[in-house]
Amino acid sequence: MYRITGKTVLATGVVEMTIEAPRVAKAHKPGQFLMVMNREDSERVPLTIADSNPEKGEVTIVFLEVGRSTIELGEEFQVGDDLFAVLGPLGTPTHLDRVGTVVVIGGGLGVAPIYPICKGLREAGNRVVTIIGYRRKDLMFWDDKLRSASDELIVTTDDGSFGMKGFVSDALKKLHDEGRPMDRVVAIGPPIMMRAVAEMTRPWEVPTTVSLNTIMIDGTGMCGGCRVGIGDETRFVCVDGPDFDGHKVHWDEMFARMKVYQREEREAIASSPSCRLYFETLKR
């Protein structure tokens, strides 16, 4: 029912996958995510939708092979295989109002989900300046797609092997120092990077949207496992988010909550043959 129609390894451990899911493709809006179950006894994994094609009835995800389920998805599943379940699109879509100039930041895997957001913001009449960052040149992907979806594209690598040397936050600071217009910032990527961006824009008073990817089970507002403090309230990432005001997120709490199953995840990886093989290959 949910057939894999395309699979590309974009960089070590980064996999792009296209899946047949006509209802999801038709309803998808930028900023939303889906839940994947590889097999009937697999966990439900939330993954951001990176692109959709309603005509073909397909959605694209880009994921990092980081836990047992994503490693098994990337290593064991090929084009033509069926996934047990795909549910979506979930979450509240990103607000795409016209505000002027929007700086959209994608760090690492976050480069994928900002693609539909850049397109949407531009269609709404914004000028879109995009900053994408990778650790090294050989981990780069989708920079051409992002270039086509942006008015201006800045690429950073941590080691300087491509584009500007440094983090995405360094590129953001440079834009600000140059006095460039910045009516809104959207940042998606590792939590540590989103926090760095939010802390940077706070004194500038530039509204900053971040997209959280916390632990969840159902993705529909039922379990509350994804809850996180936002300002004075507790909110559910799955239904109230995943987008939140980066200046209001209780980052320390969120970081702690991301680690709740660390021990169990290590055990799960150790018990999975695909995971062991994957890590052995990585070492070599």
Place this chain on the structure above:
Amino acid sequence: MSETVDIAALGGVKEGEKKRPRSKDRRLEIACQSVEARLKNFDEVALGYSPAEAVAEAMRCLECPKPRCVVACPVHIDIPTFIGHISRGHFVEAAEDIRKYNNLPAVCGRVCPQENLCEAACIINDTNPNNPIAIGRLERFSADWQFGHSERRADSVAKAPATGYKVAVIGSGPAGLSCSADLAKMGHTVHLFEALHKAGGVLMYGIPEFRLPKTIVQKEVEYVQALGVQLECNVVVGRTMPVKEVLDEFDALFVASGAGYPNMMGIPGENLNGVYSANEFLTRVNLMKAWKSEVGTPIRKPRRVVVVGAGFTAFDVVRISLRLGAEEARIVYRRSREEMPGRGEEIEHALEEGAIFTLLTNPVRYIGDDNGFVKAVEVQKMELGEPDSSGRRRPVPVPDSNYIIECDTVVVSIGQTPNVLIPSNLPGLATRWGSVIKVNRETYMSTVPKVFAGGDAITGAATVILATRAGREAARSIDGYVRDPNRGWYPPAV
């Protein structure tokens, strides 16, 4: 007929004979797993009657001409008739007869609070106190027997000719399943949408395996599908499809999306790791089967558990914790034993299994360790004051009575409210408190034409049998509406 029952050997009523009820006999206990055994597995605790036991218990029934049990049953199952069938060895007929009134007999036989309903009304209580007919156990027996022994399938059930009307049902819990089954029998085309990857709703994610095996739930779902209901999982109406699209495509829409949004207390420390909503804890274990080592979904094995609340859910959580190996599993409840809303049998089973009750006590804050994991809860003692709106005495804090209970897991089981996804995507839908859908209690019609609602979505969290009843009553109303040339709409007063 494939079923062959030697009724004489079982001590029942032979063909052409008259029944001589043995109502003075004691109610027949049901075999259960021993406490030691069941704490080491997730298998069903109550093992069910054998045919001989079922017939013996059925032989106690007077088959009253004016049965009080039928009146007390929310869906008015013809109890004497189905028990009559059992006492004559017609086990499949018994199940089929129940199905005229209740589409989920294997489920309701297990989880319905019969002790407060049909069995409380049984006339035998008058002469043989505390020995009512074990109606629930007999219901379960006949449904299980049908699943296990009958060649008769749902496709042979009498169905009205196809009407051509299309009805969408949102949510495949007890209300949705019951409504879908009845609408299909009435000849309508029924499309049943489920958000999760398995049908059954709360029967799958909420009620644990040891009270309601998931294979039983799936058999009930398959039965409903065999009636012609088209089930589609992984669809969140309001996200995967706009509600408007469903309204355009179908003649009527029944919202049975349940009460799946967890209530929390809003006290400090509630977002610490190790503090769960009951929904999360139960979903991990029941739906995702985290208790099995080979599945993908993890659960942190609790060692010392504090469960806040004393309803059905709280007892399920406490008993799951003990099966996961908890050394200490404690119910913390702000009222006393008298006011506990849980079912008697569950409370007894929990006590047998070693649950600790800390009553007249309420959490005030959770205390975490340096890594953000809960390590203790600060509680406050309570005393009972004047009765409140629920008729129960209101708990009042006792000054300077706070103390600390150490724990590594807290499960907040203080109730659920309906999900706001459908109301927030349906302009004009009147609700109470933003989530509980308002309907006319006669017609189940909401304030939006074509949209009916029932089950926990209109009441807040209640029981399986009440949801089943709402589903069936709503089906009758929907049937009348789609056939009505004027499509008369009788919404609730707002």
